[in-house]
Amino acid sequence: MRNMTGATKSEVLIGLVIAGAIGVGVWSLVLIEHKDQASSGLGAAYQYDVSSLAYIDPDLILYDALPLVIETGYLNARSVCVDHRGQVFVAGDQTVRVFKQDGNLIRTLMSPGPSYCVTVAPDDRVFVGKKDHVDVFGPDYKLETAWPSLGQDAVITSLAVTGTQVFAADAGHREVVVYDLTGQVVTRFGQASDDQGFDGIIVPSAYFDLVLSQDGLLRVVNPGRLRVDAFTPEGQYEFPWGKPGNDIAGFCGCCNPCALAVLPDGGFVTAEKGLMRVKVYNSDGGFEGVVAGPVELQVRIEPKICRTPDECRANALDVAVDQAGDIYVLDTEHAQIRVFSKRKTND
Amino acid sequence: MTQDKPDKEPMGRRKFLKEGMWGACLAGLGATAGLTARHESHANLVWQIDPQVCIQCGKCATHCVLDESAVKCVQSYAICGYCDLCYGYLKPEPPALDTGAENELCPTGAIIRTFVEDPYFDYTIDESLCIGCAKCVKACAINGNGSLYLQVRHDRCVNCNECSIAAACPSGAFKRVSAAQPYLLKEME
Ligand code: SF4
Ligand code: SF4
Ligand code: SF4
Numbered sequence: 270m271r272n273m274t275g276a277t278k279s280e281v282l283i284g285l286v287i288a289g290a291i292g293v294g295v296w297s298l299v300l301i302e303h304k305d306q307a308s309s310g311l312g313a314a315y316q317y318d319v320s321s322l323a324y325i326d327p328d329l330i331l332y333d334a335l336p337l338v339i340e341t342g343y344l345n346a347r348s349v350c351v352d353h354r355g356q357v358f359v360a361g362d363q364t365v366r367v368f369k370q371d372g373n374l375i376r377t378l379m380s381p382g383p384s385y386c387v388t389v390a391p392d393d394r395v396f397v398g399k400k401d402h403v404d405v406f407g408p409d410y411k412l413e414t415a416w417p418s419l420g421q422d423a424v425i426t427s428l429a430v431t432g433t434q435v436f437a438a439d440a441g442h443r444e445v446v447v448y449d450l451t452g453q454v455v456t457r458f459g460q461a462s463d464d465q466g467f468d469g470i471i472v473p474s475a476y477f478d479l480v481l482s483q484d485g486l487l488r489v490v491n492p493g494r495l496r497v498d499a500f501t502p503e504g505q506y507e508f509p510w511g512k513p514g515n516d517i518a519g520f521c522g523c524c525n526p527c528a529l530a531v532l533p534d535g536g537f538v539t540a541e542k543g544l545m546r547v548k549v550y551n552s553d554g555g556f557e558g559v560v561a562g563p564v565e566l567q568v569r570i571e572p573k574i575c576r577t578p579d580e581c582r583a584n585a586l587d588v589a590v591d592q593a594g595d596i597y598v599l600d601t602e603h604a605q606i607r608v609f610s611k612r613k614t615n616d
Numbered sequence: 617m618t619q620d621k622p623d624k625e626p627m628g629r630r631k632f633l634k635e636g637m638w639g640a641c642l643a644g645l646g647a648t649a650g651l652t653a654r655h656e657s658h659a660n661l662v663w664q665i666d667p668q669v670c671i672q673c674g675k676c677a678t679h680c681v682l683d684e685s686a687v688k689c690v691q692s693y694a695i696c697g698y699c700d701l702c703y704g705y706l707k708p709e710p711p712a713l714d715t716g717a718e719n720e721l722c723p724t725g726a727i728i729r730t731f732v733e734d735p736y737f738d739y740t741i742d743e744s745l746c747i748g749c750a751k752c753v754k755a756c757a758i759n760g761n762g763s764l765y766l767q768v769r770h771d772r773c774v775n776c777n778e779c780s781i782a783a784a785c786p787s788g789a790f791k792r793v794s795a796a797q798p799y800l801l802k803e804m805e
Contacts, residue, residue, distance in 0.1 A: 309674030309749075314723040317672075317754045322708060471735060473697045494735055495701060513701040515708045522759045523697055543759050574757040576668040577802075581762040 322515065322544055323563050329517060331549065331558035332596065332609040334565055339372040339597075339606035345383075346604035348398075348427070351591040352389040357606065359599065360384040365397055367410075368606075370591075380404045380412050388428040396435055398425030403437060403452070416452035427478040429487065434502060436487060440477035443470055445489055447504065458504030459489070467506040470498065476527040476542070476585060483535040484552070492524035497537075497554065510554025515544070518556035527585045533594045540586035540598065547588060547598055547609070560596050560609050567607075661792040663779045664800050667765035669789040672750035672757070676766055679781040680748075686773035687748035687766050687781065689726070689741045692802045695763035698736040703759035704752035705729055705739055722752055743769070763802070770798050 309315075343361030350358050356375065357368040365378040365387050378395060386398035393408035401423040403416040419425070419439055427438040434455065435448040444459035461469030470477075471493025479489045486499045486507055496511035515521045522543030530538040535552035538560065547560040566586075575581035584602040591597065596609045665676070665687065676687035701713060705727050710719035715729050726745035730738045741764075748766055756764040782790030793800065 310678040311674045311749055315674055315677070315749045315751050317721075317751045317758075318708075319754070319758065322758070468734060473699075493697075493699075513713070521701070522703070523699065523761055574671070574754060575762050576757070577762070581757070581760070 325517065325546070325559055325562040325564075329559045330561070330565065331612055332560040332565075333612050334561070335595070335608040335610055337372060337608050339368050339608075341366060341368075341599075341604045341606065342374075343604045346599055346601050347384065348386040348587050349589045349597055349599040349606060350388050351589045351597055352393070353391065353592060355591050356389075357589075357597060358387045358389060358395065359606070360387040360397060361604065365395065365406075376410055378406050378410055378412075380406075380415065385425055386427050388430050390430045391432065394430075396428050396430055398428050398437060400424055401441075403428065403435065403448070405452075414452065416448065419446060424475050424477075426475055427480075429479055429481045431481060431502070436479055436481070436502070438477040438479045438489065440472045440475045443472040443477075445470075445479060445487070445500070445504070447502065456504050458500065458506075462506065465506040467498075468494070470494075472524075474524050476524040478527065478529045478587075480529050480531050480537075482531050482537070482552070488529060488531075488537065490526055490529055492527070495520040495525055497526070497529065497539075510550070511539075517546075517548070517559065523581070528587045530588045530590045530596070532590055533592060538588045538590060538596050540588045542585035545586060547586065547596065561598065561607070565609075566598065566600060660795055662770060662775050662795045662798045663768050663773065663782060664791055664793045664798060665766050665768055666789050666791055666800050667767075667802050669787050670750070670753070670766055670785075671787040671789070672754035672766075673786050674749050674751075675784045675786070676781050677747045677749040679784045681776055681780050682772065682774070684772070685748040685781075686768050686770075688743045688746045688769050688772075689748065689750070689752060689764055690767050691739060691741055692763045692765070694803060695761050696739065697761045697763070698732060698738060699760065700735045700737060702729070702737065702739055702756075704756035704764045705737075708755075721755055722746075723749065727752060739764075765802050767799055767801075 341359045346361035348360040355370045359366050367375045382399040388396050395406040397404045401418045405413045407413045422441040423439050424441040425437050426440045429436045437446045439446050444457045446457050447455045459470040470491050473493050476492050482488050489498050491498045495513035496509050498509050499507040512519050520526050525541040526539035527542045528540040537550045540547045545563050549557045551557050587599040589597045598607050680686050707721050724745045726742045728740045732738050753764045
C-alpha cells in the first residue's frame with residue numbers, strides 16, 4: 270500500500286490536478302489579501318504579510334503524504350497514538366476509537382466522560398485520559414478500572430507509560446503527575462526550582478504534551494516558553510531544547526509545540542497550531558526538516574485568522590509515529606488523520 | 617490514591633493583574649459609554665465594529681471622516697496570554713525579543729510592553745498613537761489568542777449618519793448598536 274513506485278498515469282494526473290488546484294487557491298487568496306490591503310490606502314509598513322509566514326522552502330520537506338486519510342468521525346477529536354501492532358487509537362468525544370492502518374474502524378472503547386488522550390502499554394493495556402482521571406482498559410479492551418480524580422481543575426492532555434509507571438500531563442495544574450501501575454500518585458513535578466535551575470512549566474491553555482524518549486528521559490512540552498524540557502522519570506530537570514521564533518526551526522504562536530512524538534531513530538516530531546507545521550528534530554533537539562506545512566496538511570492554505578478565544582485555542586494538531594517511522598497527523602478541526610512517510614532519496 | 621495538592625496559586629499576580637486590568641478596561645469603556653449617552657441623547661444608535669466579523673483590511677485607518685480615525689485598537693486583558701513572544705507586538709522575525717523599535721510590529725509604536733513577572737508581559741495601547749490600522753490585530757488573531765481588536769471609540773466618533781468606514785468596510789463588520797451599550801467587547805466564552 271505504501272509503495273508509490275507503481276503509481277499509474279491516472280494517479281499522477283490526479284496528483285497534478287490537485288497540486289494545480291492548491292496552487293490556484295494559494296494564488297487567489299494572496300490576491301484577495303493584497304487587493305483588500307492595497308485598497309485601504311495604507312503603505313507597505315502597515316501590511317501584515319500572511320503569505321510569507323506560511324511559506325515553507327520545498328527543499329526542507331522530507332516527507333510525502335500517503336494516499337490515505339483516516340476519518341475518525343468525531344465531533345471533537347483530541348489525540349492519536351499508534352500501538353506496536355500499528356493500530357491507530359484516537360481519543361475524542363466520550364470514547365476511544367481504534368482503527369486499522371487502512372483506516373477501517375475495529376473497535377470503540379467506552380467509559381464515562383470526555384476522552385482527552387490515550388496511550389497503549391507494551392502489554393496492550395490502554396490508558397485513557399478522561400479530563401480529570403485515568404481509565405485503564407485491559408488487553409481485551411474491557412474497562413478494568415478508573416483511577417481517582419486529580420481534582421476538578423485537572424485536564425489530562427497527554428499520557429506515557431513504561432513497564433512500571435504512567436506519566437500524565439495535567440494542563441489544569443500545570444504539572445506532570447507520575448503514577449505507579451496501580452494508580453497511586455508517586456510524585457509530581459513541573460514547578461520552578463532554584464535547586465534544579467528550572468524556571469517552571471508554563472501552560473496557558475490545554476496544550477501540554479509529553480513523551481518518553483529512547484534515552485529514558487521524559488520530554489515535556491513547556492508551551493508557555495515555546496520549548497521542550499527533558500526530565501528524568503523521577504522529575505529531575507535535565508535540559509531544554511527548542512526556541513521561540515517564526516523561523517522554520519523555531520516554535521511560534523501560542524502554546525507550541527502543541528504535540529510531540531518520538532521517532533524510531535530517537536528523534537522527535539513536533540506539531541504547531543496557528544501557523545500549522547509538523548517538523549522533525551534529531552535526538553539532541555536539532556532541527557532536521559519539515560513533515561508538512563499547511564499545504565501538505567490541506568487544512569488551509571494560509572494561517573487562519575481566528576475570531577473567538579475558543580477558535581484561537583482550537584484547531585490544533587496531534588502527532589504519533591508507528592514502528593516504521595510513518596507519522597500520523599491528527600487534524601482536530603476536521604477530525605481526520607493524514608499519514609506521512611519519509612521521502613525516498615536516490616542517494 | 618491521589619495525594620493532597622499543596623495550596624498554591626502559581627499565577628496569582630498575573631491573575632490579579634489580568635482581572636484588575638480587565639476591570640479597568642471595562643470601567644474605562646463604561647465611562648466613555650456614559651459620556652456618549654449624554655452627548656448623543658439625540659441618537660439611540662451608534663456605530664460599532666463586530667470584532668468577530670472584521671477582517672483587518674486597514675480601511676478603518678483611512679476612511680474615517682475625522683483627521684484621526686475614531687477607530688482604535690483595544691486589548692482584552694481577559695483573553696491576552698501575556699506572552700513574551702507577542703505577535704501583536706513583535707515583528708514576525710524580530711532581531712531580538714525586546715522593546716527595541718526595530719523589533720516592534722506597530723508602525724506607530726502604539727503598543728506598550730511592560731514586564732509583569734517571568735515569563736509574562738502586559739501589552740497596552742497608547743490610543744494617542746494608534747491609527748486603527750489593524751496590523752497588530754491580524755497578527756494576534758493569526759498567531760495568538762485574538763485579544764487585540766478594533767473598536768470605534770465613542771469619545772472620538774461623531775456618529776455620522778452614514779459612517780464612511782462602514783460604507784467601505786469589505787466584511788460588513790460595522791453595525792448600529794444601542795448607544796447605551798456602544799461597545800462589542802471580546803470576552804472569554
Ligand atoms: S473596514 Fe471593516 S474589515 Fe476593515 S479593518 Fe475596519 S472593521 Fe475591519
Ligand atoms: S498596529 Fe495599527 S491598530 Fe495596532 S496599535 Fe499600532 S496603529 Fe493601532
Ligand atoms: S461614524 Fe464617522 S466618525 Fe465615527 S467611525 Fe464612522 S466615519 Fe468615523
